[in-house]
Amino acid sequence: MKKTIARACLFSVLLFVALQGGCRRQQSETPAGRLTGRSDCKVFIAGPAPAIIPPDEDECIHYRYSGNTLVLAQRNAAFNCCPGEITAAITVNGHVITIRETEQEAGCSCLCLYDLEMEISGLAPGVYRIQVEEPYLGGQAPLDIIVDLEQEGEGEHCLDRDGYPWETAGH
Numbered sequence: 001m002k003k004t005i006a007r008a009c010l011f012s013v014l015l016f017v018a019l020q021g022g023c024r025r026q027q028s029e030t031p032a033g034r035l036t037g038r039s040d041c042k043v044f045i046a047g048p049a050p051a052i053i054p055p056d057e058d059e060c061i062h063y064r065y066s067g068n069t070l071v072l073a074q075r076n077a078a079f080n081c082c083p084g085e086i087t088a089a090i091t092v093n094g095h096v097i098t099i100r101e102t103e104q105e106a107g108c109s110c111l112c113l114y115d116l117e118m119e120i121s122g123l124a125p126g127v128y129r130i131q132v133e134e135p136y137l138g139g140q141a142p143l144d145i146i147v148d149l150e151q152e153g154e155g156e157h158c159l160d161r162d163g164y165p166w167e168t169a170g171h
Helices: 002-027
Strands: 032-038 058-066 069-080 086-093 096-103 111-121 127-133 144-148 154-160
Touching: 032 086, 058 127, 058 144, 069 096, 086 111, 096 111
Parallel strands: 096 127
Antiparallel strands: 032 111, 058 069, 058 154, 069 111, 086 096, 127 144
16 A cells, blocks of 8 residues: 555656746747848949948947847848848757848849848757848858857947948949
């Protein structure tokens, strides 16, 4: 009788522990990213007419991490002047965050610079590689950075851009 009660108690304890572990797994949040905002065209460059030179030709990504949410602000991303809807497909695979930026259409024969705002929720602290895939790099290096969200809650990484649309001919 004592063995039966002991086994029942042991079974109950193991069942309780297993259920608690299962509940914790269900409560953990899967990272989800989305584009939360974008600016209008900052620089319009068309044909041989004098162009407006951007005040800062760097392309930068500023990040802020708090409460398992990573907020990204990308400055001077290049898209068509008439892009229709700009979208960003954000995926988290292990410790690699990939941001694939696209536009609905290339409606005009010119490019512009835009500022984008993005957010990834449910992101555990750790070291991450952030890769940004953009439609108009023109052979320049992509934004591809490493961030340590355990050590640095905020930071910025910039790349000097030296081609159209970041810089005009004769500049």
